[in-house]
Amino acid sequence: MLELFKSVIEKGILKKIILSKPADKKILKSVATLVNMKGELYLQIETFTSDGKATHRNIKVSDAPDALGQMVGTEYNQINVLTSAGEAQIKVSGKGKVTLLNRIKDKGERVTVQGHDRKKQHIISATEPVDFLFELGVKDKDGRVFDKKRSKFRQINRFLELLSEAYTFPSDRELYILDLCCGKSYLSFAVYYYFTVLRGMSVTMDCVDLKEDVIEYCNSVAQKLGYTGLHFIAGDINDFEPKAAPDLTVSLHACDIATDIVLAKAVTSGSKVIMSTPCCHHEMMHQLKAGGSDCDFMLTHSILMQKLCDAATDSLRCLMLESKGYDVTALELIDPEETPKNVLIRGIFNDKCSDQKKEAKRKEYDSICQRLGVEPYLAKLI
Ligand SMILES: C[S@@+](CC[C@H](N)C(=O)[O-])C[C@H]1O[C@@H](n2cnc3c(N)ncnc32)[C@H](O)[C@@H]1O
Structure with missing residues (x-):
């Protein structure tokens, strides 16, 4: 040793x-x-x-x-x-x-x-006061990140890093952005702050969640901060109609099939960029448990079955986005030691993607589903 x-x-x-x-x-x-x-x-x-x-x-x-x-x-x-x-x-x-x-x-x-003294270059400063992080209880008024919120702070910054390197968003017009299943909306505020304050761009952002009290709170914070383009809407994302084709759709930890609704909404509304971090993956667990596929041997140990379902669900989601013309990358959002829910699916619509390639991806998707004996919710939505 x-x-x-x-x-x-x-x-x-x-x-x-x-x-x-x-x-x-x-x-x-x-x-x-x-x-x-x-x-x-x-x-x-x-x-x-x-x-x-x-x-x-x-x-x-x-x-x-x-x-x-x-x-x-x-x-x-x-x-x-x-x-x-x-x-x-x-x-x-x-x-x-x-x-x-x-x-x-x-x-x-x-x-x-x-x-030891190296300063990690975060997109949002780790030491300077930041208005929305103070309001949301991530930093104190002097700019110090609270110990309990360090992980949230790292998550937000990493998300912004992966966003900033993804695509050059047009700066000659207002951007339209969605955060679906926004919850307490740390990410919505961060994305809005990134584009408007750090990059001086004009943004309208619609953020949707079922929780009325949380939405009311987020609207009051946005108003207090003067974030006039940031809107929080209480409701089911199934029923939400985007005002236009979004430049960007983000979603952090939308539970189970809510991630599929997010992806379907983003694709069908023509979102140029999609950044979604899935949450729990229960749907495939139930379907695979029925047995009869090549994967039966991986269902004996629940921890392995869980990993199989996580990986298979997200791989199929990536494939479905590819079949819709997106260039897709699966990335690690934060250190897997902090949370196992750390996969970020990033899709960027490629208008040069051929119909042939899209069809091939869809065939591959359907054939995998058949082999696994599963019918993912996303396929029902798109
Ligand atoms: C795990 S929380 C994540 C919240 C937030 N994005 C975050 O990372 O802090 C999932 C959120 O999805 C919302 N949600 C689930 N299904 C929804 C639906 N169909 N329409 C709108 N919101 C939904 C829940 O209300 C909850 O706030």
């Missing part, structure tokens, strides 16, 4: 070490990475606790293998060592038996160690 820690550090292949299954129940997990502080290399251990806080401690790199070794089985019962050359896992059983599974095969790819 000590050799393993020593060699991944010395070879420069260590990405991070995740320390989980802690002995102290107040601790959720710790993540250790190498950082460079004033020219000296340290192993920085960030510990996340159940009260939403994160603490750091820095260990001199020469002391790191021993320090990690001492934590195994005393502070943590599972340690995953992630490197550029594969992964190793150390597990300590209830009886104290230590197992090491080493899948690291060094091919010479080195990891760049980040400086």
